[in-house]
Amino acid sequence: MADRRLPPVARRVALAAILAAGRVHAAGAAPALGQVAAPASGPTGLLAAVMARLATMRASRARFTEQKTLAALTLPLSSSGHLAYRRPDRLEKITDWPRPEVLLVRDHALSLSIDGGPPETLDLDARPEIGALVEAILGTLAGDLPGLRRWYHVAAAGAPDGWHLTLTPRTDALARLVRRVTIDGADDGTGARIDRITTEAANGDRTVMTIRPAR
Amino acid sequence: MKPRATPILLALLAALAFTGTVLATSRIRTDMTSLLPRARTPAARFMLRELQVGAANRLVLIGLDGAAPDRLAALSRALTARLAASGAFTLVRNGEGSLSGAADERFLFAHRYLLSPATTGAAFTTAALRQDLRRLLAGLQSSAAPLVERFGLADPPGAALALARIWTGPSRIGLRDGVWFAADRRAGRPGDRPRALILAETRTGGMDLAAGADAIAAIRTGFAALTPPGAPSGVKLRLGGTAVLSTAAERAVRADVTRLSILSALIVAGLLVWRFRSPLVIAAIGIPVVLGIGVAALLVRVVTGGVQGMALGFGMTMLGVSVDYPVLLIGHRKRGEAPPATLRRIGRAFALAVATALLGLSGMAFAGFPAIAQLGLFAIAGLGAAALATWKLLSPLVVAADLAPVAFGDPALVARLEPWRRLRPVGIAVTVLAMGFLVVRGGPRYATDLAALSPVPRGTLAVDAALRAEIGAPDAGQLGLVEGPSAEAVLRAEEALAPVLDALRARGAIGGVEDAARLLPSMATQRARQAALPAAAVLARRLDAAATGLGFRSEAFAAFRADVARTRHMAPLGPGDLTDPALAARLAPFLFRRDGPRGGPGGGRWYGLIAPSGVTDPALVGAKLRAAGVLYVDVAAETARIVTQSTASALHAMAWGGVAALVVLLIGLRSWRQVAVVAGSVLAALAIALAVLTAFHVQISLLQIVALQFAAGVGLDYALFFARRQLDAEERARTLRTLLTCNAMTLLTFGLLATAATPLLRQIGLTVVIGAGAAMMTAFLFAGPMPGRATTKDPA
DSSP, X not given: XXXXXXXXXXXXXXXXXXXXXXXXXXXXXXXXXXXXXXXXXXXXXXXXXXXXXXXXXXXXXXXXXXXXXXXXXXXXXXXXXXXXXXXXXXXXXXXXXXXXXXXXXXXXXXXXXETTXXXXXXXXXXXXXXXXXXXXXXXXXXXXXXXXXXXXXXXEEEETTEEEEEEEESSHHHHTTEEEEEEEEEEOSSOEEEEEEEEEETTSOEEEEEEEEOO | OXXXXXXXXXXXXXXXXXXXHHHHHSOEEOBGGGGSOOOOSHHHHHHHHHHHHOGXXXXXXXXXXXXXXXXXXXXXXXXXXXHXXXXXXXXXXXXXXXXXXXXXXXXXXXXXXXXXXXXXXXXXXXXXXXXXXXXXXXXXXXXXXXXXXXXXXXXXXXXXHHHHHHHHTTOOEEEETTEEEEGXXXXXXXXXXXXXXXXXXXXXXXXXXXXXXXXXXXXXXXXXXXXXXXXXXOOEEEEESHHHHHHHHHHHHHHHHHHHHHHHHHHHHHHHHHHHOOHHHHHHHHHHHHXXXXXXXXXXXXXXXXXXXXXHHHHHHXXXXXXXXXXXXXXXXXXXXXXXXXXXXXXXXXXXXXXXHHHHHHGGGGSSOHHHHHHHHHHHXXXXXXXXXXXXXXXXXXXXXXXXXXXXXXXXXXXXXXXXXXXXXXXXXXXXXXXXXXXXXXXXXXXXXXXXXXXXXXXXXXXXXXXXXXXXOOOOSEEEEEEESSHHHHHHHHHHHHHHHHHHHHHTSOSEEEOHHHHSOOHHHXXXXXXXXXXXXXXXXXXXXXXXXXXXXXXXXXXXXXXXXXXXXXXXXXXXXXXXXXXXXXXTTTXXXXXXXXXXXXXXXXXXXXXXXSOSOHHXXXXXXHHTTOEEEEHHHHHHHHHHHHHHHHHHXXXXXXXXXXXXXXXXXXXXXXXXXXXXXXHHHHHHHHHHHHHTTOOBOHHHHHHHHHHHHHHHHHHHHHTOSSOOHHHHHXXXXXXXXXXXXXXXXXXXXXXXXXXXXXXXXXHHHHHHHHHHHHIXXXXXXXXXXXXXXXXX
């Protein structure tokens, strides 16, 4: 029998997370992304470089706006709020509008509190497919390529100053939930940042989260 | 003349051959059901029947802990595959396949409008639907959108949610890495060690020891194969369930009995060698004992068709008492006396001792426990055969072997020990004190639960209890039982009970209740729900009205409309339709079928179990349920009643046996005074033993009563031999020495039993030691002649 502390269905986190906004000053001088990317050519080199840059980020805060286009609704839904990330696996999404909500992912568990109500929790180890969706974001933020590759095929395109990561599911169970996750970002010399996350669900839903630096 | 060894050795070999054949060809039954008492009330009958064949009875609970969760999960999967392939189990479940979209969840979801209490006419009105849709919209807005999309759109009234809560119920199993883990012990909470859980169901009831042992062996072998000893993984295997407990009980007792039998045989042999100094004599003494065992096993086999393993174990220990008879004969031989003459001399005391001991034991046959009855039969046959063999076989053998008598008629011993008899008044005082103590205490305290009789080691019980709690197995102290000719009848009866149970809950008499009708409503209820569902066109219209302005596409509710339409034409579900093993296993304890008595025509009856939890007022619950026509079983009270009834009938039987023994004594001794002395010393010994036991807060259970009967038996031996009249000093010395030897043997062997690991055997050993010790003292003090009063005339 499945864990019944939540309604008997998974809560998908991926659409609700991440991001680093501002510049994070990495300890120790890290070479500019351009220099790292120079010797390698093509997507593999780019992927490694992007991951390396992302891995240097310790913590970050950002603002987000999210737009959901659901197959069931005629009009898209919007929301906005703040994000906070701390290495290696703590992520907080605080929605201010239209309805207050706090979503916290930490240490293999997810908790969601809507409208100031009591938080509902979900053990991500018990629901691996949800864990996989969380991993898409957290893994990218942490620059953890092996972790991402457990669940997804990862491809990189573009250039260091404007790259796109495409994640496609490896397992059938995951493919039933999500079709593709696209992460757009850029490096601005002092650190990598993620600008947009687009999630396309298997049933045609599309969620775009646009991220801007805090302040 | 040098003794000739051949006749004795031949006879011993023959006896061993006979007994060996009997034991080797006997079917040793390992079915523990014969250890259960006979039931006298319907409630007791039901309870005991469930103990034998109930579904919960066949479960083996397996826990794996001691490593990281992913390692445990992998081990769980591998072990489950192995056990499923082994063929020893009908079902092995570890939660695999329970990922989202699992078979049981899908089934429940597909039939949610039939099964869920949320399906009412009011839930499908436009107003209710509009509220549901508003809620859905808010959900889609939130981060929980995917969940809501998947299940909310197809089920706006939330029937699946209500259903899932009922079906999950008290189960505390969680899922991790695709397999079951104990929900309270998932890693992440400090101090919690994760434990993977596997449920296996054996083919036969847990009371069948052989099958249970096979199943457990399969589990252990599988586990050992997966965790090679080379790599120290630290993973531990925990087992629980009825089969495990029964096997543990049997193994504990058998280990003890084997070890102690060997040790006590060695001690007895050693003592006899020291006393008689001749291995041939030991061999001669062994003949009646071995024959006794063989005859006892044969008789029990003839009467009951097989020998119950535990009864055999106990019987062998208790037949140690039968060594007394040949020792009495050989120990009383005078120098130059032929055995037949010895027999004539001690004959009356010997015959009386045997007769009264057997009469006393006959009470066990009526104790109400088939196993105790078998034990009684075994003991009676064994002691009787040993006595007869001593009488008829041993003396010609001793003559044929030309064994010199061991002349220990040394009067010096008498002169040394007999003066202690002056302490007779002290003995009387102690007896009176003991009786007074018992009266003040209101008599001995009787045991009221079967736990005293359980030889299962405490550690095994603790692991079993922990696993049961984690799996959420129903462990109700109170049960209601509804009976009917069909499942539908039972479910309807349970639904009719709902107001009664709700009232009890409102009064706080019960906290909650689980029964089959909550899980699977009757077909009548399902049909009513179908009728409450609106027709397709009506639902479409209401949905459109409810969704105006909210922004839903009309196709969003296609699945919902289709499911409702499908449900309206579904065939109602019966228990046989729940084919998914997890669902069937959830329902099985609450709704089941039992064959009719003696497989009568018309098949069996259906039973529904009602399990209240958090019961604060059992009497009220019992009264209300009985008034509604439900059979009410208060498990603890019922168990206590069974134990008390059995103890009472054992006491009654013992009393009647005692009366019969008294009559035999009268006939045999022909003297009121002697009867009074003999009976008095035995009763005094019993009183002292009971007082000692009560003083140490030992509860008197069936075991103590059986043990005290044995002690009384040996006490009669002592008293009768001491009470013989007109003995010269030599004869009295021989008697004293022989009885001291017998007493030493009894105290040593049962004292050894008192060091057993299982509490069951420890209690028997302790009680017999106290009883036999007291009996020797009282027989010596009261039954023998005072020094200076004995005549020196040699009785011819």
